[in-house]
Amino acid sequence: MSSPGDTPALPEHLYVHVPLCRTKCAYCDFYSLPLAGVTEDVSSIAASLAAQAQAWLARDVRPQLLKSLYIGGGTPTVLGPELAMLVAVLTTWFPLAPGAEVTVEANPESLDASLAAALAEAGVTRVSLGVQSLDDGVLAFLERPHDAATARAAAHAVRDAGLALSVDLICGIPGQTAQSWIDTLNGAIAMRPEHVSVYPLAIEAGTPLSAAVAIGDVPEPDPDTAADMMLLAQHVLGQAGLARYEVANYALPGAESRHNTAYWTGAPYLGVGPGAHGMLDAATAAAVGFTPARADDVARLRYSVACDLREGLTPMPRLDVEVLTGEETRREDVMLGLRLARGVADDEAGAAGVTGALETLEAAGLVELVESRWRTTERGWLLGNEVFSAVWAGE
Ligand code: SF4
Structure with missing residues (x-):
C-alpha cells in the first residue's frame, strides 16, 4: 500500500494565463486577444480558467501548499473584480503556504484604487505593473493603451492598497532618447517599487511592429543602444538600492520574485490557461498520465497548453509536451542558473x-x-x- 509520501505531488508554484488585453500593443506576440474581439463575457472566461486549474486536482497526485501563485497574461486586470474572485477561488482550491507570494500582472489602464484594494483583500501580495515607459511619445509608438499619468496613478493605487510593486520597462525602442530613458528610470524609482524588470525591445515575427520594420517605416532597434540603456538601468537602479539579480530583473534585498526564481532554478510549476507553460518532474508527469514516446531516462517534462479562447476553454485542454533526459535537465539547470x-x-x-x-x-x-x-x-x-x-x- 502506498503512503501519501509515495504519491507524486503537484508543483508548489502555479501560473495562470489570462489571454485578454484591452487592445494589442504593436510589438506583442504573447497569446492574448483584444477585448473587442471576444464574445464571451469575462466572468465565464475567469470561470473556465479556474476549471482548468481545478481539473489538475482530479488527477492521481497530491496537492502541495503553494509557495507562489502568478496570474499573468495578457492583462489579468481586464477581468476587473472577477480577477479578485479568481484569486479567491484558486487559493481555496490550492491553499497557500505561509508567506506565499501571490502576484498579478496589471496594466495601468485597467487598475484603479478599488480593484487594487479588492486584490489585496483577496490575498494578492504583489502587482507587476506594465509601465514600459513614462514618455507619452514612446508609449504611443508602442501602441500602449495608457499614458504616463495613468501609469503613475496605477502605481499609487498599488502602494495605497499595501501591495508590493514590480515595474516592467522596455528600452532600445526606435526614437527613444537617452534622456527619455533616464527620465523613465527616475520616474519608475519615484514609484518606490520593490522590483523592476528591464527588457530590450525585441521585434517578434507577425507583429505590426515587425511589419513596419520590414517595409522600412520603422528602423530596426540598434542592439548597441539597447546595451547602453541596459547598462544605464543597472547603474541608475543600483543607486536606488535595486540590485540586478537576474539578467533582466532588479530588486531590493529580499524582494526578488519567488515565482520567477522557481523558473530559473528548475523547480516544477503548473501552468494553466491558453498558451501557458508548465514543468513537471518525471514522477508527477507519469502519475498524471503522460507516457512520452521517448520514455528512456525522462527526468523533466515541459508542456504548453494548446487551446484557443475563440474555440472555448475546456477543463482539460490538449498539452503539447517536450521531455528532457537527465543530461538535458542538468544542462538546462546550468543554462538557467x-x-x-x-x-x-x-x-x-x-x-x-x-x-x-x-x-x-x-x-x-x-x-x-x-x-x-x-x-x-x-x-x-x-x-x-x-x-x-x-x-x-x-x-
Ligand atoms: S498589454 Fe502586454 S500582453 Fe497585452 S498586448 Fe500589450 S504587451 Fe501584449
Whole structure:
C-alpha cells in the first residue's frame, strides 16, 4: 500500500494565463486577444480558467501548499473584480503556504484604487505593473493603451492598497532618447517599487511592429543602444538600492520574485490557461498520465497548453509536451542558473558536462569562475543568448 509520501505531488508554484488585453500593443506576440474581439463575457472566461486549474486536482497526485501563485497574461486586470474572485477561488482550491507570494500582472489602464484594494483583500501580495515607459511619445509608438499619468496613478493605487510593486520597462525602442530613458528610470524609482524588470525591445515575427520594420517605416532597434540603456538601468537602479539579480530583473534585498526564481532554478510549476507553460518532474508527469514516446531516462517534462479562447476553454485542454533526459535537465539547470547573478556551482557545471563550454566562454570574457561559482559577466549578460545556447549545446 502506498503512503501519501509515495504519491507524486503537484508543483508548489502555479501560473495562470489570462489571454485578454484591452487592445494589442504593436510589438506583442504573447497569446492574448483584444477585448473587442471576444464574445464571451469575462466572468465565464475567469470561470473556465479556474476549471482548468481545478481539473489538475482530479488527477492521481497530491496537492502541495503553494509557495507562489502568478496570474499573468495578457492583462489579468481586464477581468476587473472577477480577477479578485479568481484569486479567491484558486487559493481555496490550492491553499497557500505561509508567506506565499501571490502576484498579478496589471496594466495601468485597467487598475484603479478599488480593484487594487479588492486584490489585496483577496490575498494578492504583489502587482507587476506594465509601465514600459513614462514618455507619452514612446508609449504611443508602442501602441500602449495608457499614458504616463495613468501609469503613475496605477502605481499609487498599488502602494495605497499595501501591495508590493514590480515595474516592467522596455528600452532600445526606435526614437527613444537617452534622456527619455533616464527620465523613465527616475520616474519608475519615484514609484518606490520593490522590483523592476528591464527588457530590450525585441521585434517578434507577425507583429505590426515587425511589419513596419520590414517595409522600412520603422528602423530596426540598434542592439548597441539597447546595451547602453541596459547598462544605464543597472547603474541608475543600483543607486536606488535595486540590485540586478537576474539578467533582466532588479530588486531590493529580499524582494526578488519567488515565482520567477522557481523558473530559473528548475523547480516544477503548473501552468494553466491558453498558451501557458508548465514543468513537471518525471514522477508527477507519469502519475498524471503522460507516457512520452521517448520514455528512456525522462527526468523533466515541459508542456504548453494548446487551446484557443475563440474555440472555448475546456477543463482539460490538449498539452503539447517536450521531455528532457537527465543530461538535458542538468544542462538546462546550468543554462538557467547563468541568468542569475549568483551563478552556478562549479561541481553542478561539472555534473552537467559543460565545464569545457564554460571555459571557452570564459576565454571570450562572457563568464567567470569566482569562488567556485560560474557567473555571467557584464559582457556575457549583454550577449546572453550566446552564453545560454553554448551551454545548452554543451560545446
Ligand atoms: S498589454 Fe502586454 S500582453 Fe497585452 S498586448 Fe500589450 S504587451 Fe501584449
